[in-house]
Amino acid sequence: MTPTERHEALTQAYQGITDVVSPLDDADLQRPTRCRGWLVADLLCHVLSDAQRALVALASPADGPPDVDDVSYWRSFPPGGDQARHAWRARRFAAAFDRPTGVVRLWCDTAPAAVRAAAAADPAGCVTTQGHVLRVPDLLATLTTEATVHHLDLVVDLPDAPRPGPLATAVAVATMDGLVSDEAVRPAAWSDGDYLLKATGRVPLTDRERWELGEAAGWFPLLG
Numbered sequence: 001m002t003p004t005e006r007h008e009a010l011t012q013a014y015q016g017i018t019d020v021v022s023p024l025d026d027a028d029l030q031r032p033t034r035c036r037g038w039l040v041a042d043l044l045c046h047v048l049s050d051a052q053r054a055l056v057a058l059a060s061p062a063d064g065p066p067d068v069d070d071v072s073y074w075r076s077f078p079p080g081g082d083q084a085r086h087a088w089r090a091r092r093f094a095a096a097f098d099r100p101t102g103v104v105r106l107w108c109d110t111a112p113a114a115v116r117a118a119a120a121a122d123p124a125g126c127v128t129t130q131g132h133v134l135r136v137p138d139l140l141a142t143l144t145t146e147a148t149v150h151h152l153d154l155v156v157d158l159p160d161a162p163r164p165g166p167l168a169t170a171v172a173v174a175t176m177d178g179l180v181s182d183e184a185v186r187p188a189a190w191s192d193g194d195y196l197l198k199a200t201g202r203v204p205l206t207d208r209e210r211w212e213l214g215e216a217a218g219w220f221p222l223l224g
């Protein structure tokens with residue numbers, strides 16, 4: 001994708017989350033998500049932290065060369081990790097708000113600011129985040145991938161909520177394609193949504209899918 005398309009994908013990813021959470025009341029924001037231990041408001045706090053990190057990263061230019069790209073970046077965060085500790089931290093962050101809708105208001109202020117900062121950043125430049133140096137378009141792809149996967153997490157108990165947009169989904173799918181072994185052949189029955197849920201361990205592989213993937217099944221989940 002071109003740098004412009006990557007910016008459009010991030011715009012779509014963040015707007016997609018806004019479209020999910022904006023209509024929700026306090027009760028709906030306390031519905032469960034796919035992420036263990038997190039309600040919708042908790043998970044939104046996690047994505048909000050990502051948008052805040054984006055603002056810091058985009059204001060933190062770095063000399064190149066980059067040490068990771070939009071795919072190898074994820075290899076610094078193996079599946080599993082310290083998820084329980086991180087889940088607890090996000091819940092405490094969400095609990096600091098008087099009402100769950102307070103998280104939504106802050107998200108609606110922060111996400112567009114991150115998108116505007118991304119538009120203003122030099123697409124040929126590098127930035128630093130989480131101990132790595134990335135090209136700006138690669139940073140945007142990592143943010144899009146995370147937001148798209150968490151969009152799917154948010155809507156598990158919200159059947160009428162909109163799903164991620166096609167451009168944002170394409171970026172996330174390309175990330176999974178980059179993480180899996182070159183020999184892997186994606187099962188034909190998988191939709192893009194199925195692929196993202198399986199690749200991130202949200203939905204386990206069936207015996208047939210393991211047979212279809214062959215040795216590549218051992219790579220799953222590709223990220224957590």
